[in-house]
Amino acid sequence: xxxxxxxxxxxxAFDQFFKSHAKLLRSYLYYKFGDLDxxxxxxxxxxxxxxxxxxxxxxxxxxxxxxxxxxxxxxxIARHQQVKFKHQNYITQRKSDVTNESPEFVMLEKxxxxxxKNAIADLPDRQREVFLLxxxxxxxxxxxAELSNVSVKAIEKLMHKALVTLxxxxxxx
Amino acid sequence: xxxxxxxxxxxxxxxxxxxxPEELHEFQSHPEYEYYMKIMAGADALNLKAYDVDxxxxxxxxxxxxxxxxxxxxxxxxxxxxxxxxxxxxxFGLFLFNSNDSFTTSFGEQLAVTLPDGSExxxxxxxxxxxxKKNWDTNRTVSLDGEAYFKxxxxxxxxxxxxNGDVSVLGTEFNVQSQASFFEAVCxxxxxxxxxxxxxxxxxxxxxxxxxxxxxxENWTFEALEPSWITNTSSFRxxxxxxxxxxxxxxxxxxxxxxxxxxxxxxxxxxxxxxIDVALKTVFSTLGLQYQLLQDGKTVVVEN
Numbered sequence: 001x002x003x004x005x006x007x008x009x010x011x012x013a014f015d016q017f018f019k020s021h022a023k024l025l026r027s028y029l030y031y032k033f034g035d036l037d038x039x040x041x042x043x044x045x046x047x048x049x050x051x052x053x054x055x056x057x058x059x060x061x062x063x064x065x066x067x068x069x070x071x072x073x074x075x076x077i078a079r080h081q082q083v084k085f086k087h088q089n090y091i092t093q094r095k096s097d098v099t100n101e102s103p104e105f106v107m108l109e110k111x112x113x114x115x116x117k118n119a120i121a122d123l124p125d126r127q128r129e130v131f132l133l134x135x136x137x138x139x140x141x142x143x144x145a146e147l148s149n150v151s152v153k154a155i156e157k158l159m160h161k162a163l164v165t166l167x168x169x170x171x172x173x
Numbered sequence: 174x175x176x177x178x179x180x181x182x183x184x185x186x187x188x189x190x191x192x193x194p195e196e197l198h199e200f201q202s203h204p205e206y207e208y209y210m211k212i213m214a215g216a217d218a219l220n221l222k223a224y225d226v227d228x229x230x231x232x233x234x235x236x237x238x239x240x241x242x243x244x245x246x247x248x249x250x251x252x253x254x255x256x257x258x259x260x261x262x263x264x265f266g267l268f269l270f271n272s273n274d275s276f277t278t279s280f281g282e283q284l285a286v287t288l289p290d291g292s293e294x295x296x297x298x299x300x301x302x303x304x305x306k307k308n309w310d311t312n313r314t315v316s317l318d319g320e321a322y323f324k325x326x327x328x329x330x331x332x333x334x335x336x337n338g339d340v341s342v343l344g345t346e347f348n349v350q351s352q353a354s355f356f357e358a359v360c361x362x363x364x365x366x367x368x369x370x371x372x373x374x375x376x377x378x379x380x381x382x383x384x385x386x387x388x389x390x391e392n393w394t395f396e397a398l399e400p401s402w403i404t405n406t407s408s409f410r411x412x413x414x415x416x417x418x419x420x421x422x423x424x425x426x427x428x429x430x431x432x433x434x435x436x437x438x439x440x441x442x443x444x445x446x447x448x449i450d451v452a453l454k455t456v457f458s459t460l461g462l463q464y465q466l467l468q469d470g471k472t473v474v475v476e477n
Binding site for chain 2: 015018019022023026027030036040043044047048051052090091092093112113116117120131132134135136137141153155156157159160161163164166167170172
């Protein structure tokens, strides 16, 4: 690769690439395999692999390269240990700007949020992955579809299903 | 209503604000609407633990310098270890199973064994021989129980040890028979030395030595080139009848009921090792004895 600007071997290009993709990859792996610490480890390993093979991977192929490596790593780990989706300490509630609610309402909210998080953790893997990428990472259906190489329609279906499943799980609170 | 198959992306479109005004209006008046609103409000309030991208990048930079070793380290090639382990097992196996070879023959069997130096040993029926293969060069010794014929290559002293005595030679052909209290060595070629208890006898070609319990040892000469049992014939020369019966029993896996007869009668003669009817007829008719082979084919009753 003589053109260093287009090469992942270029220090600056690599840093830039990492900063723009690491966070989403981390979320993606976490939603997919259920363990945030493990997801961060996989992110590290995948990018190190990219660096070591930078001569073979041009920048425009780097994203799919890293996602493939990371997904394969996650699958091989998941094959050895069945991880239940962990949300404690990982998924938090955004600080509400409005705090003039009554204590009962805050209690109810807290209870409701707990229930919602549990329901999300119990979602089928693909539904949870799509739902959280959309809600937490604010990704569009198109962006989500590109990550796992499926159609936008498939993502829309999964999103719809995820909501229906959550609605059933949570009941009438 | 929203899990029906007609519009399986309805809620997705709602989230994205893609519903038509009529659809949205209809949905808003639906009792389920507020529940879905609450789920969406709750979900949108969720946050993922913050990610420190710079720290993560620094970790990677510090790791990637050493990573070329690190990434190859965990991949330990298994086959060299397997090969080493397999070699050890094979070496052990060779050592364990071959260093002390043992050969056994059953009723009516013969077994020809080539010893490590090329010497030959032919085992007669119901016999057992063992030797130390590992130290064969320095110690040509065979332990024998039963009867065997040896053709020994020239070399260091070759010794056959039995419970009744030892026979040692330098290179020759000889036959050794050792049973409970019967010990016989016959030399067909060369020279053998026989020691039994206090006695020590040198046999040259065509000479035999025998010691039977309670009877004095004796020597004799003959003209055969190899023992008759090699060609499936058992031959006896002035042997107490008990040993003849023993040989019959070993060759044919039968039991001879000898209660009514004197097994000390001296017998001279031969019988074939491959035809039980002829063998029994030969032995008993020459002694003038009536016999009967019972229907199980295993027991011979002798009538005086």
